[in-house]
Amino acid sequence: EVQLLESGGGLVQPGGSLRLSCAASGFTVNTNAMLWVRQAPGKGLEWVSAIGGTNDNTYYADSVRGRFTISRDNSRNTLYLQMSSLRVEDTAVYYCAKDRRYWYLDIWGRGTLVTVSS
């Protein structure tokens, strides 16, 4: 069964760092484009970052560029999102998702909550 499971969320102070992980099963992360999408409490969906499937091209929303880094570990079949210089407005549930092809998201994890607060 194709599945994604996020972990690493939690409470962090403004200016702090956190690394989210997304463990994949049923497929390999290194042959599929992968994405992170977040959802602030009570709000809509916001795309955060993406990494290409056949290459390692990376893409970022302006709101996180320079602060967040997407990467993957093929040996662990895991996607990561390294987040630094966190802001209160980064508070959200973070979902990882698999690209169906051409940047449509066909498999989603359950999400992990990141709370940035002092």
Place this chain on the structure above:
Amino acid sequence: EIVLTQSPATLSLSPGDRATLSCRASQSVSSYLAWYQQKAGQAPRLLIYDASNRATGIPARFSGSGSGTDFTLTISSLEPEDFAVYYCQQRVNWPLTFGGGTKVEI
């Protein structure tokens, strides 16, 4: 950035009704538009891609249409499990963007 505007914000209907949801893009996205369903406390689920293609396992009562800047998601006869929030998403340009959502409520 391409802005997607969904209307209405809330749609109040009954089981068996037909639901028509709209998504309008600030510039042409050709047919590169998807629809997602999100139930409370759950992750989104891909329903439609490339404006009119149903994703794997999606019932035939869900259909999508449109091209350019105007798109429609139609649910032909609402089932109790269809009451949820629906989002559109474009993939023609970076950044990928989502609409603000339409809540379909009983």
